[in-house]
Amino acid sequence: MNKIFYTKMESPVGRLLLAGNPDGLRSVSFELSRRADAPQESWTEDKAAFPEVIRQLRAYFAAELKEFDLPLAMDGTEFQLRVWRALQEIPYGQTTSYGRLAAKIGNPKAMRAVGLANGCNPIPIIVPCHRVIGSDGSLTGFGGGLQNKQKLLALEKGQLRLL
Numbered sequence: 122m123n124k125i126f127y128t129k130m131e132s133p134v135g136r137l138l139l140a141g142n143p144d145g146l147r148s149v150s151f152e153l154s155r156r157a158d159a160p161q162e163s164w165t166e167d168k169a170a171f172p173e174v175i176r177q178l179r180a181y182f183a184a185e186l187k188e189f190d191l192p193l194a195m196d197g198t199e200f201q202l203r204v205w206r207a208l209q210e211i212p213y214g215q216t217t218s219y220g221r222l223a224a225k226i227g228n229p230k231a232m233r234a235v236g237l238a239n240g241c242n243p244i245p246i247i248v249p250c251h252r253v254i255g256s257d258g259s260l261t262g263f264g265g266g267l268q269n270k271q272k273l274l275a276l277e278k279g280q281l282r283l284l
Contacts, residue, residue, distance in 0.1 A: 123142035123143050123144060124142060124143075124163075124165060125140055125141070125142050125147065125161070125163065125164040125165070126140070126141060126142065126164065126165050126166070126167040126170040126171075127139060127140040127141075127160050127164050127165070127166055127167070128166060128167065128168040128170070128171050128175075129152070130171075130175055130178065132178065132182060132283075133182050133272070133283035134151070134182075134246075134265055134269040134272060134273065134283070135151050135152055135153050135265070135269065136151075136152040136153070137149055137150065137151060137152065137178070138150040138152060138157070138158055138159075138160070139171050139174055139175075140158065140160070140164065141170065141171065141174070141194060142194060144192065144194040145191065145192030145193045145194035146171075146174055146191055146192065146193050146194065146244060146247065147193075147194045147195070147196065147243060147244075148243045148244060149243070149244050149245055149246055149247060150264075151245070151264060151265040151266070151269070153266075154264050154265060154266070156264055173191060174191055174247075177189050177190070177191060177247075178246065178247075181246070181276075182276070182283040183282070183283070184276060184279070184282055184283075187213035187214075187277075188213060189247045191247060193244060193247070193248070195243055195244060195248070196243070197238075197241065197243070198238075200234065200238060201238040201241060203226045204222065204226060204235055204238035204239060204242075205238070205242055205244075205248050207222055207225050207226050208222075208239070208242065208248050208249055208250055208252070208253070209248055209249070210225075211249055211252040211253075213249075213277055214277040214278055214279075215252065216252050216253065216254045216274065217252060217253055217254075218253065218254060218255065218256040219232045219233075219235050219236045219239070219253060219255075219256070219261075220232050220256055222235050222239070222253060223235045236261075239253050240262060240264065242264075245263070245264055245265060246265075246273065250263070250264075251263055251265075251269075251270045251273045251274060252274070252277075260274075
């Protein structure tokens with residue numbers, strides 16, 4: 122098993138905990154979320170392990186980056202991984218519903234399972250789970266809080282600059 126490195130980053134949506142290993146980024150966690158990750162004893166704090174992640178996140182928040190290009194090391198079930206890959210295909214500035222996402226992965230009746238997988242996304246923002254909304258257009262759950270989801274969607278629609 123690869124050693125896990127982590128660092129914390131201030132952002133316009135709150136402090137973020139970044140964790141990864143030599144294979145790629147494993148986690149982005151909102152510090153104030155009720156489901157926030159905490160560094161484990163076996164992890165090593167090392168900001169130098171994340172310069173490109175931090176650079177790309179800052180560029181995203183400044184509305185200068187629309188597509189992340191980072192190695193990711195996501196760990197989940199095959200179903201979760203399919204959902205997370207489908208999330209990465211939602212274009213910047215656009216949204217989709219759980220039903221459309223379920224249909225996209227070939228299982229149109231799996232809306233609730235897609236919602237659960239979406240909620241377990243370990244790399245929010247970069248794997249854009251914030252782009253999934255209710256079928257009626259309403260904002261639905263987001264680990265970083267609905268206010269931050271609204272900020273991210275407004276940023277992507279050009280209605281807000283975060284940096």
